Amino acid sequence: SQQGEEDPQALSIQEGENATMNCSYKTSINNLQWYRQNSGRGLVHLILIRSNEREKHSGRLRVTLDTSKKSSSLLITASRAADTASYFCAVGGGGADGLTFGKGTHLIIQP
């Protein structure tokens, strides 16, 4: 299975702090993606990092990828209450069979 596994399963921090979530996967990948899911809603794509990239930024988001360790991290800087959500990593293997998602990290930002 190429399934991504996020760590930690849950994270609670104060508003303004940085939040870091990690993802590990098992096999070769074409890219790794991070998604956010607010309660009761669908998933929203945040950022995609290709297998030949090591770091990528988007606003307050920073994603790293270490293919030798088969791991990725998502850093959210200067967290806000609106960042409260579940965050999932997903890996694509190169075929037409879509993405394989991890179990997610539930992030709570305390005001």
Place this chain on the structure above:
Amino acid sequence: DTAVSQTPKYLVTQMGNDKSIKCEQNLGHDTMYWYKQDSKKFLKIMFSYNNKELIINETVPNRFSPKSPDKAHLNLHINSLELGDSAVYFCASSQTGNSEAFFGQGTRLTVV
């Protein structure tokens, strides 16, 4: 305009019934998917479909079947519903199997 829309949002039905969930995307994507999210929020892909091939997750019971009348639609039919089918079902689409996926808002299916 909603990129990926699915209906209904909520579906409560009795065991043994047959039901369908509809999905439409207006993004011009070639590939559509159905995912199941269980009570622990674990997302599992059920089907991947484009105009060339249907890829079925081997763990999906054959009571579940996707139907695609055209490239913009991928409906999910479920026969003989069971209690364990209760979950949130998400439709999604992407340009290719590896690109960014766009998700619908989900259909919460409750089998009683």
